[in-house]
Amino acid sequence: MTEAAIQATIGAMKAAAQAEGTNAGAAAGGAPIPGAHAAVFLDIDGTLIHFADRPDAVHIDAALCELLERIRESTGGALALISGRSIDDIDALFSPARFAAAGQHGSERRSADGTMHFHAPLAPRLAAHASTLRRLAQAHEGLLLEEKGTSLALHYRNAPHAAQLAEREVRRVVELLGDDFELQAGKFVLEVKPSGKDKGTAIAEFMAEPPFAGRSPVFVGDDLTDELGFDLVNRIGGETVKVGTGPTRARWRLGNADDVRRWLADFAARAPAPDARRQST
Numbered sequence: 495m496t497e498a499a500i501q502a503t504i505g506a507m508k509a510a511a512q513a514e515g516t517n518a519g520a521a522a523g524g525a526p527i528p529g530a531h532a533a534v535f536l537d538i539d540g541t542l543i544h545f546a547d548r549p550d551a552v553h554i555d556a557a558l559c560e561l562l563e564r565i566r567e568s569t570g571g572a573l574a575l576i577s578g579r580s581i582d583d584i585d586a587l588f589s590p591a592r593f594a595a596a597g598q599h600g601s602e603r604r605s606a607d608g609t610m611h612f613h614a615p616l617a618p619r620l621a622a623h624a625s626t627l628r629r630l631a632q633a634h635e636g637l638l639l640e641e642k643g644t645s646l647a648l649h650y651r652n653a654p655h656a657a658q659l660a661e662r663e664v665r666r667v668v669e670l671l672g673d674d675f676e677l678q679a680g681k682f683v684l685e686v687k688p689s690g691k692d693k694g695t696a697i698a699e700f701m702a703e704p705p706f707a708g709r710s711p712v713f714v715g716d717d718l719t720d721e722l723g724f725d726l727v728n729r730i731g732g733e734t735v736k737v738g739t740g741p742t743r744a745r746w747r748l749g750n751a752d753d754v755r756r757w758l759a760d761f762a763a764r765a766p767a768p769d770a771r772r773q774s775t
């Protein structure tokens with residue numbers, strides 16, 4: 495699919511999803527276990543792992559990596575991580591495993607075959623404005639600025655008193671940057687990211703290429719930013735799973751990262767063990 499065709503598809507899907515409106519009542523208490531025909535898209539923070547005080551304070555254990563690798567194998571490679579983190583950061587977290595991934599809310603993407611895709615080279619323009627937010631973070635204890643390349647994230651989880659000030663300053667930076675950038679609000683975080691790319695566009699781009707194309711997508715996420723992914727996956731007939739409480743357009747709901755872990759374990763348990771499969775072929 496050409497870039498223009500992908501964009502046209504995404505535009506139509508988003509318009510249809512907006513017309514459909516919000517479903518605040520996702521089914522509680524579980525989500526269906528996908529089959530081997532699934533294409534699996536997973537958010538990381540708040541979904542695969544619990545939030546930590548700082549984004550660099552989280553840890554991915556080997557058992558989780560093994561589960562993901564087993565599911566990836568059982569779905570013909572159709573598993574991708576969809577995150578606000580940079581892909582470099584994702585790789586460091588999951589090392590030595592490397593997964594197909596969309597980083598910085600779709601601003602960068604690595605296909606299943608390893609090909610990298612980058613959004614327009616906007617990093618230098620963003621860097622020129624980073625100093626404003628860096629000074630703000632230095633002046634208020636608990637504020638944390640993450641400089642990810644083509645996006646910036648100002649975390650206020652540990653500085654709730656500075657939330658309003660942080661939002662005002664981030665909005666000002668986004669205005670100064672113009673139409674190429676937009677504000678993306680998440681849980682205790684305000685991000686400045688390139689316009690036109692989000693978790694929905696990232697999933698659509700994966701679904702247009704092997705080994706995802708033709709499969710039935712399932713997307714699991716916990717945050718506002720994941721709603722764009724839910725919209726897209728709902729429109730193309732897949733399954734959407736919200737982690738935690740709050741209104742959502744997802745169809746299903748799991749309580750927290752521990753429930754997601756059990757759900758992944760059930761998924762992996764239904765898949766044939768890699769050794770058994772190799773012996774049978």
Ligand SMILES: [Mg+2]
Binds near residue numbers: 540716
């Ligand atoms: Mg998340």
